[in-house]
Amino acid sequence: MLFTMTSSQQQPQSSPPLIVVENLTKVYGKLVAVKGTSFRINRGECFGLLGPNGAGKTTTLKMLQCVLPRTLGKIAIDGMNVDEDHRSIKAVMGVAPQENNLDPDFTTFKNLTVYARYFNIPKGESEKRAKRLLGLMGLERKNSVLIDALSGGMKRRLILARALMNNPEILILDEPTTGLDPQTKRLIWERVDILKHRGVTIILATQNMEEASELCDRIIIMNEGKIIAEGNPRQLVHAKLSKWVLRVEPADIVEKFIHKNHLNVESQVEGERIFLFTDQPEELQAQLMNKLKVRETVIREASLEDLFLKLTGRAIQEA
Amino acid sequence: MIGKIRSPWYSNISGRFWKVWRRDLDVYLKTWKVNLVPPFLEPILYLLALGFGLGIFVQEIEGLPYVVFISPALVSIAVLNSSFFECTYGSFVRMTYQKTFDAIVATPLSLEEVIIGEMVWGATKGMLYGGIVLAVVTALGLASFPLLLFIIPFSFLFGLLSSALAMCCTALAPTIDSFNYATFLLITPMFLFSGTFFPLSILPESVQTIVLIVMPLPHAVIVSRQLMVNRIDSSQLLLSFSWIGVATTVLFVLAIVAMNRKIIK
DSSP states (O other): OOEEOOGGGTSOOOSOOSEEEEEEEEEETTEEEEEEEEEEEOTTOEEEEEOOTTSSHHHHHHHHTTSSOBSEEEEEETTEETTTTHHHHHHTEEEEOSSOOOOTTSBHHHHHHHHHHTTTOOHHHHHHHHHHHHHHTTOGGGTTSBGGGSOHHHHHHHHHHHHTTTOOSEEEEESTTTTOOHHHHHHHHHHHHHHHHTTOEEEEEESOHHHHHHHOSEEEEEETTEEEEEEOHHHHHHHHTOSEEEEEEOHHHHHHHHHHTTOOOEEEEETTEEEEEESOHHHHHHHHHHHSOOSEEEEEEOOHHHHHHHHHSSOSSOO | OOOOBOOOGGGGOOTTHHHHHHHHHHHHHHSHHHHHHHHHHHHHHHIIIIIIIGGGGSOOBTTBOHHHHHHHHHHHHHHHHHHHHIIIIIHHIIIIISOHHHHHHTTTOOHHHHHHHHHHHHHHHHHHHHHHHHHHHHHTTOSOTTGGGGHHHHHHHHHHHHHHHHHHHHHHOSSGGGHHHHIIIIIHHHHHHTTTSSOGGGSOHHHHHHHHHHOSHHHHHHHHHHHHHTOOOHHHHHHHHHHHHHHHHHHHHHHHHHHHHHHOO
16 A cells, blocks of 8 residues: 655655665564665655654664664665774764663763764864754753753754754754654744755654654655555645645534535544544535534545554544 | 664774773763762772781792782772773763663764774773872882883783673663662672782682683783782783783673674664
8 A cells, every 4th residue: 555656756866865764673682673774865856754653763763874774675874884884874874762871971062073083183173063952942041050960852953953963965854853842843843844955855753744744855654564545745745635624523424415416525533523634624614514413524634644544544644 | 584684883983983982981070070089089089998907917929028928909990890881881871871872873973983982982991090009009119110101001911801791791781770780780799809919829629720710800910910010920911911912802702793693683
């Protein structure tokens, strides 16, 4: 069940893909975390891995980072091999992991300069970059503070600043804004957008479909180790679902109405509510409100969340 | 066995491990004032209580006053304790709670280099603390120049052995509390029965042999004592030194392999 929008339908391919993944598989004992996935990432695009916990997103990212060995399959990054050339690949990669693995013994500033040493960045240069990046992330006033005095949102911003210390060509973001307040989310999204315009290739793993549709040029939707959909977020939804969703309460009478009148409308029931996927929401709304006693009708754009629900029968984010 | 596609451990080693050493040094320098006191205070107290206190009642051992007899042991114990502690508790906290290892391997360093950096740092600390006890002991006139100077590089080697041994324990420890086992079942018995506070010669032959085959501390004490009291028995010195050299190499490789197995899934 793979729905694919081939890249030729979106942007003209002027260069070969930066990252080619073929039949990537990762097995832990009895658990198959990633089941033979294949995809490509183009230079300069923002590529998303969208899916719930346990889908295999972080596992995939770690294999791209050359940190986790794969069980089967091939990964080529800019023509380089993830086993032999791991140092060269890591040198051009910036990683913002899911967990906050900052050094609690160092200040904000020193966390960055110590990290820069691993990339052979000379001291003067690393201090310059650290200042600039702290400014970019709005942390300049927290320069000499130990990181346990930072809030969760500030720590995430510091993690992102750290990921940029080596001026990476490829930036890997694992759930960059999960659990953050809306303000920090916006700030991080804005920074990611700036990086996009600078030509950085961004690989983003997230459970947040809003994040995926806001930031990503192309995404793969993952579930239980497999890719179940691939393409541009908006186009995927429009092609496979519809443009709009009409949410109506109560579900039962609407369902009966649809069946009785043989209306060709896709729907999904969730408790008391029924979601109707249609490209003409106003007409359908009018029809229902005329003929039935419906309590509440809301029209919104169809989302990746809806698509995921349709493809797997479950929600991306468990409540 | 599920295969993991990864280059072999020995191909992932370079001088980059010094960057991890440097990081550990930077952390240490932030809190050195607090950290410096306890680990060398313990040997000093033993020196006073046993050496100068109990020592009044103890006759010469192997022709040496008791306080001179135990001083080399106290230097070796300082090295063992500090290196072992650093690469058990220190490394475990960095690996598991702070996730420092994960952060570093996202850069062009390999896990092997992180492990080696940690062990070399442990050895450095051992050398430092051993050196401090050596300085105190020398100041009290209990060790002889110039041979005692060799104790410093030797302490680095023995510190590396202790760090590697500790790293093997870290690879096996399911939780941080497990190190209690290592301390009480390994370190404490070694500390007491390695020719440290009484000569090995009073133990039955068979026990002596076992101790000398299995435990590292007796050999460190033999080498240190010979150098510090200027009584060289070349064959015994060579034997013990070689034992330490071989054990260090074996444990070093074992530590890398064991930690790889633990961390790289």
